[in-house]
Amino acid sequence: MVATLSASEPDVAERSPRRRRKDARPSELTAAALDLFVERGFAATRLDDVATRAGVSKGTLYLYFDSKEALFKAVIEEGIVPAIAAAEQQLAGHEGSAAELLRALLIGWWQQIGSTRMGGVVKLIISESRNFPDVAQYYHDHVIVRGRSLLRTALQRGFASGEFRRMDVESCIDVIIAPLLMLVIWRYSFCFCGNDIAPDDYLNTHFDLLIRGLTQAETRQ
Amino acid sequence: MVATLSASEPDVAERSPRRRRKDARPSELTAAALDLFVERGFAATRLDDVATRAGVSKGTLYLYFDSKEALFKAVIEEGIVPAIAAAEQQLAGHEGSAAELLRALLIGWWQQIGSTRMGGVVKLIISESRNFPDVAQYYHDHVIVRGRSLLRTALQRGFASGEFRRMDVESCIDVIIAPLLMLVIWRYSFCFCGNDIAPDDYLNTHFDLLIRGLTQAETRQ
Amino acid sequence: MVATLSASEPDVAERSPRRRRKDARPSELTAAALDLFVERGFAATRLDDVATRAGVSKGTLYLYFDSKEALFKAVIEEGIVPAIAAAEQQLAGHEGSAAELLRALLIGWWQQIGSTRMGGVVKLIISESRNFPDVAQYYHDHVIVRGRSLLRTALQRGFASGEFRRMDVESCIDVIIAPLLMLVIWRYSFCFCGNDIAPDDYLNTHFDLLIRGLTQAETRQ
Amino acid sequence: MVATLSASEPDVAERSPRRRRKDARPSELTAAALDLFVERGFAATRLDDVATRAGVSKGTLYLYFDSKEALFKAVIEEGIVPAIAAAEQQLAGHEGSAAELLRALLIGWWQQIGSTRMGGVVKLIISESRNFPDVAQYYHDHVIVRGRSLLRTALQRGFASGEFRRMDVESCIDVIIAPLLMLVIWRYSFCFCGNDIAPDDYLNTHFDLLIRGLTQAETRQ
DNA sequence: CATGAATGAGGTTTCATTCAT
DNA sequence: GATGAATGAAACCTCATTCAT
Numbered sequence: 001m002v003a004t005l006s007a008s009e010p011d012v013a014e015r016s017p018r019r020r021r022k023d024a025r026p027s028e029l030t031a032a033a034l035d036l037f038v039e040r041g042f043a044a045t046r047l048d049d050v051a052t053r054a055g056v057s058k059g060t061l062y063l064y065f066d067s068k069e070a071l072f073k074a075v076i077e078e079g080i081v082p083a084i085a086a087a088e089q090q091l092a093g094h095e096g097s098a099a100e101l102l103r104a105l106l107i108g109w110w111q112q113i114g115s116t117r118m119g120g121v122v123k124l125i126i127s128e129s130r131n132f133p134d135v136a137q138y139y140h141d142h143v144i145v146r147g148r149s150l151l152r153t154a155l156q157r158g159f160a161s162g163e164f165r166r167m168d169v170e171s172c173i174d175v176i177i178a179p180l181l182m183l184v185i186w187r188y189s190f191c192f193c194g195n196d197i198a199p200d201d202y203l204n205t206h207f208d209l210l211i212r213g214l215t216q217a218e219t220r221q
Numbered sequence: 222m223v224a225t226l227s228a229s230e231p232d233v234a235e236r237s238p239r240r241r242r243k244d245a246r247p248s249e250l251t252a253a254a255l256d257l258f259v260e261r262g263f264a265a266t267r268l269d270d271v272a273t274r275a276g277v278s279k280g281t282l283y284l285y286f287d288s289k290e291a292l293f294k295a296v297i298e299e300g301i302v303p304a305i306a307a308a309e310q311q312l313a314g315h316e317g318s319a320a321e322l323l324r325a326l327l328i329g330w331w332q333q334i335g336s337t338r339m340g341g342v343v344k345l346i347i348s349e350s351r352n353f354p355d356v357a358q359y360y361h362d363h364v365i366v367r368g369r370s371l372l373r374t375a376l377q378r379g380f381a382s383g384e385f386r387r388m389d390v391e392s393c394i395d396v397i398i399a400p401l402l403m404l405v406i407w408r409y410s411f412c413f414c415g416n417d418i419a420p421d422d423y424l425n426t427h428f429d430l431l432i433r434g435l436t437q438a439e440t441r442q
Numbered sequence: 443m444v445a446t447l448s449a450s451e452p453d454v455a456e457r458s459p460r461r462r463r464k465d466a467r468p469s470e471l472t473a474a475a476l477d478l479f480v481e482r483g484f485a486a487t488r489l490d491d492v493a494t495r496a497g498v499s500k501g502t503l504y505l506y507f508d509s510k511e512a513l514f515k516a517v518i519e520e521g522i523v524p525a526i527a528a529a530e531q532q533l534a535g536h537e538g539s540a541a542e543l544l545r546a547l548l549i550g551w552w553q554q555i556g557s558t559r560m561g562g563v564v565k566l567i568i569s570e571s572r573n574f575p576d577v578a579q580y581y582h583d584h585v586i587v588r589g590r591s592l593l594r595t596a597l598q599r600g601f602a603s604g605e606f607r608r609m610d611v612e613s614c615i616d617v618i619i620a621p622l623l624m625l626v627i628w629r630y631s632f633c634f635c636g637n638d639i640a641p642d643d644y645l646n647t648h649f650d651l652l653i654r655g656l657t658q659a660e661t662r663q
Numbered sequence: 664m665v666a667t668l669s670a671s672e673p674d675v676a677e678r679s680p681r682r683r684r685k686d687a688r689p690s691e692l693t694a695a696a697l698d699l700f701v702e703r704g705f706a707a708t709r710l711d712d713v714a715t716r717a718g719v720s721k722g723t724l725y726l727y728f729d730s731k732e733a734l735f736k737a738v739i740e741e742g743i744v745p746a747i748a749a750a751e752q753q754l755a756g757h758e759g760s761a762a763e764l765l766r767a768l769l770i771g772w773w774q775q776i777g778s779t780r781m782g783g784v785v786k787l788i789i790s791e792s793r794n795f796p797d798v799a800q801y802y803h804d805h806v807i808v809r810g811r812s813l814l815r816t817a818l819q820r821g822f823a824s825g826e827f828r829r830m831d832v833e834s835c836i837d838v839i840i841a842p843l844l845m846l847v848i849w850r851y852s853f854c855f856c857g858n859d860i861a862p863d864d865y866l867n868t869h870f871d872l873l874i875r876g877l878t879q880a881e882t883r884q
Numbered sequence: 885c886a887t888g889a890a891t892g893a894g895g896t897t898t899c900a901t902t903c904a905t
Numbered sequence: 906g907a908t909g910a911a912t913g914a915a916a917c918c919t920c921a922t923t924c925a926t
Contacts, residue, residue: 039351043264047921057887059923068921127348129410130260136411171426174418175400182399185406189350190357190365197395205392209434243910268896278912283897481793485706489900499908501902510900569790571852572702578853613868616860617842624841627848631792632799632807639837647834654880655872685889710917720891725918 026064029054030075031117038120038188042072042128072128076135079121083143086112090150098158099211102176105150106207109180115199119184126185148173155214164214172214179206247285249275251296252338259341259409263293263349293349297356300342304364307333308371319379320432323397326371327428330401336420340405347406369394376435385435393435400427468506471496472517473559480562480630484514484570514570518577521563522585528554529588540600541653544618547592548649551622557641561626568623590615597656606656614656621648689727691717693738694780701783701851705735705791735791739798742784746806749775753813761821762874765839768813769870772843778862782847789848811836818877827877835877842869 032054036045047068051058065071090108094101113119129136151173158164179202186197253275257266268289272279286292307329315322334340350357372394379385400423407418474496478487489510493500507513532550536543555561571578593615600606621644628639695717699708710731714721728734753771757764776782792799814836821827842865849860 041262041264041348041352043262044352046919058921059887059889060885062922063885126406126410127262131262131265140411167429168422168426171419171422172430174403174423175427175430178400178403179396181406182395182403185347185402189347190361192351192354192357198392201389201392202395205389206396208388209393209396210430211434213430213432213434246910267894279896280898280912280914281910283899284910289896483704483706483790483794485704486794488898500900501908501910502906504901505906568848568852569704573704573707582853609871610864610868613861613864614872616845616865617869617872620842620845621838623848624837624845627789627844631789632803634793634796634799640834643831643834644837647831648838650830651835651838651876652872653876655874655876659875688889709915721917722891722919723889726889731917 025056025060026074027078029056029061029064030071030078033071034075034079034117034120034124037072037075037128038124042068042124042131047071069132072132073135076121076125076139079118080139080143083113083118083121084146087143087146087150098154098161098163099215101154101157102151102211103207105154106176106180106203109147110183110199110203114180114184120188122181122184123188126181147177151176158214162216165216167214176210246275246277246281247295248299250277250282250285251292251299254292255296255300255338255341255345258293258296258349259345263289263345263352268292290353293353294356297342297346297360300339301360301364304334304339304342305367308364308367319375319382319384320436322375322378323372323432324428326375327397327401327424330368331404331420331424335401335405341409343402343405344409347402369398372397379435383437386437388435397431467498467502468516469520471498471503471506472513472520475513476517476521476559476562476566479514479517479570480566484510484566484573489513511574514574515577518563518567518581521560522581525555525560525563525585526588529585529592532592540596540603540605541657543596543599544593544653545649547596548618548622548645551589552625552641552645556622556626562630564623564626565630568627589619593618600656604658607658609656618652688717688719688723689737690741692719692724692727692734693741696734697738697742697780697783697787700735700738700791701787705731705787705794710734732795735795736798739784739788739802742781743802743806746776746781746784747809750806750809750813761817761824761826762878764817764820765814765874766870768817769839769843769866772810773846773862773866777843777847783851785844785847786851789844811840814839821877825879828879830877839873 029050033045033050036050036053039045047061048058050071051061061071065074086108090105094104096104113122125136125139129139152169155164155169155172159166159169183197183199183202187199250271254266254271257271257274260266268282269279271292272282282292286295310329310333315325317325334343346357346360350360373390376385376388376390376393380387380390404418404420404423408420471492475487475492478492478495481487489503490500492513493503503513507516528550532547536546538546555564567578567581571581594611597606597609597611597614601608601611625639625641625644629641692713696708696713699713699716702708710724711721713734714724724734728737749771752775753768757767759767776785788799788802792802815832818827818830818832818835822829846860846862846865850862
């Protein structure tokens with residue numbers, strides 16, 4: 001192997017396939033784990049099944065994660081980073097009306113979180129929060145609080161401009177978020193018994209009701 | 222207590238304490254199990270803990286339930302009967318406006334289901350539906366379908382009378398239910414990390430937004 | 443209740459039905475136990491089933507027997523007494539030929555032991571001897587030894603009279619007994635898979651072969 | 664050991680000790696299980712003891728057998744193959760007299776089945792047939808029926824040649840087999856209480872009585 | 885690095901035994 | 906005496922974790 005001057009940032013293309021594989025292992029494992037944790041719950045998931053789904057042996061898991069709990073935390077953490085990134089991105093100035101901003105936040109959440117693999121993380125956190133209080137607290141502090149903050153900004157802009165009638169902000173945030181969370185929960189829970197929800201219709205109805213519900217009566221005509 | 226001549230129908234107090242205990246056992250056990258299943262999930266709950274919480278030994282559980290799974294099903298079934306009863310009761314003619322009916326349904330659900338012990342059953346079903354498809358299907362068919370039917374009735378009455386603007390009924394139902402379910406989930410999940418929700422404010426906001434969101438614009442002034 | 447002069451041997455007819463029932467309990471219980479021990483083996487038999495078959499509750503068993511093992515020993519002991527009695531009876535002078543005596547012993551064993559409820563005791567002792575060495579030893583010393591002694595008497599009479607050719611006595615005894623024991627084992631083991639044996643034909647053939655096998659060649663014609 | 668150029672067929676010795684161990688495990692386990700099942704019976708044997716006797720931990724058993732019952736069936740199956748093989752081998756033409764063939768069958772059975780580890784399988788099947796009807800049926804159909812068939816052949820050859828007097832074939836078979844089965848049962852049951860049988864004397868006596876019992880009277884002198 | 889056989893603590897389940905009624 | 910609810914030790918079985926290869 002030739003020594004390079006700048007070995008510090010080896011290009012992806014330069015690595016051997018095997019090396020690339022090795023680097024990818026942890027996320028392949030967390031991906032497999034996420035699927036199964038979401039489907040069966042943490043306690044009911046066997047590491048054997050996680051390993052099999054990731055196409056490795058059970059022992060290999062322990063090369064990357066110290067314990068089942070460590071794997072769980074890694075699964076969540078891997079879902080937190082992009083969630084935060086998505087939030088940051090939404091924050092980046094949006095100059096439209098409050099309603100437009102609200103719509104952008106809801107649609108953005110669905111497109112970048114809810115409908116993706118990360119929707120599973122949301123469901124998982126909700127399901128297991130009692131068994132992993134520290135993880136839940138961390139998620140709460142870094143993701144939930146930030147998400148609520150975004151919604152608060154949008155609502156308060158609407159209040160300030162007179163676009164929305166004044167209401168209790170925190171309750172509004174909860175009521176706005178609930179259908180979003182419920183959507184991912186439904187998708188991962190009751191999906192099988194003929195209760196399947198069409199996300200687009202559902203979100204449109206949610207937004208439709210919400211905007212009209214928020215809007216000042218006198219502004220309409 | 223008044224002594225009666227006809228002892229043919231032995232009062233509860235007349236039975237031996239032993240007997241009285243035996244009759245009460247199943248529900249004592251399902252109550253303990255419900256608490257723990259809701260708190261930790263089915264798989265993470267040890268029968269030993271269920272027994273201890275109910276104040277009996279591990280073996281006693283098996284006098285009343287054939288297996289852990291049978292206990293789970295009993296917990297759910299015990300929650301289904303009152304849920305259906307509550308629904309039936311709501312059905313009993315309500316002659317007010319659609320908005321009033323809707324409010325009655327939401328408040329009634331909260332008072333009779335959501336805020337009671339049975340809220341735990343709701344959370345449990347949602348969490349474990351994938352691991353107990355048959356139980357989930359049964360719950361869906363007997364409880365969810367019926368509950369949705371009640372809401373559908375209310376909405377359609379509003380549409381027919383012109384009180385509500387016409388919207389996609391099924392989506393509306395989902396969007397109306399979601400915050401209710403989310404409320405019980407929150408109460409049993411994230412209750413600890415400073416995220417506690419005030420149910421009354423929350424439900425008022427939900428109803429407030431909802432009614433205004435549903436109402437015909439021209440009917441206001 | 444009237445005091446009687448000779449209360450020492452109260453007539454059966456004098457006892458109340460209830461009293462008779464009480465006295466009969468132990469043997470009803472051992473009878474039920476024998477059936478199940480023979481059918482399933484000692485370890486695989488639940489006392490609950492024994493009690494149910496005897497028509498009493500589980501607790502009642504413990505009024506009469508200290509433990510499951512005590513019940514087992516009682517079952518065996520109850521089978522030993524009549525077995526010994528039967529043997530004694532056979533011993534009572536039989537003046538015919540050695541062959542006739544032998545036939546009487548074999549037929550007698552079958553009629554009084556093998557074909558009766560006590561055949562089960564024989565099978566049980568054989569099956570469980572390793573788990574109850576003391577019981578087996580007792581049975582060996584009091585029943586087997588005595589039974590072999592009877593056969594030895596018959597054989598030696600035949601040797602002495604020249605009716606039988608001289609052979610190794612102990613081996614002969616074993617070979618004579620084996621088909622008898624095997625008959626009860628078959629009846630309680632493989633009875634179900636089309637392998638049912640006709641006891642009469644079987645015993646006749648055994649005796650026929652045996653007598654001709656024992657008899658002096660020159661005595662025939 | 665000679666090094667070969669073609670390593671394509673790795674010799675057993677070349678495999679890792681780990682692998683060699685794994686291949687041997689199932690039969691080590693069934694051997695341990697057979698010993699204990701025969702000694703104590705199926706229900707009274709603890710898997711922990713089986714594992715300990717095989718020098719492994721309890722969990723290891725479950726790498727190779729799904730359940731205690733599966734272990735039992737494996738024990739029997741492992742005993743069936745060589746039993747059938749032994750039978751087939753006996754079948755291979757034997758040209759002597761019927762008496763010689765009969766002797767070969769009895770001695771062969773003792774040498775290849777009765778006196779070996781497989782004698783335990785015979786005892787086990789007899790003891791547990793009621794608790795495992797399907798296993799017993801399988802054994803009956805594949806081993807017992809075939810063994811009886813061999814004896815039937817020998818007997819009928821003797822009848823045809825006039826060497827044996829005509830008798831009821833099936834009864835004869837039963838009576839011939841019984842002392843053989845009883846021999847293994849004795850060896851595994853009453854072996855301890857001074858009742859030990861000398862197999863050679865026993866078998867000689869059985870054969871001696873049997874042949875003389877079967878033979879035509881007029882052929883003797 | 886990767887494997888998968890092996891482990892054993894801990895869970896579910898059974899059942900002989902006890903005891904208040 | 907009779908009952909059967911209750912017990913808890915001990916069995917079967919699972920699976921997170923380790924480690925020799």
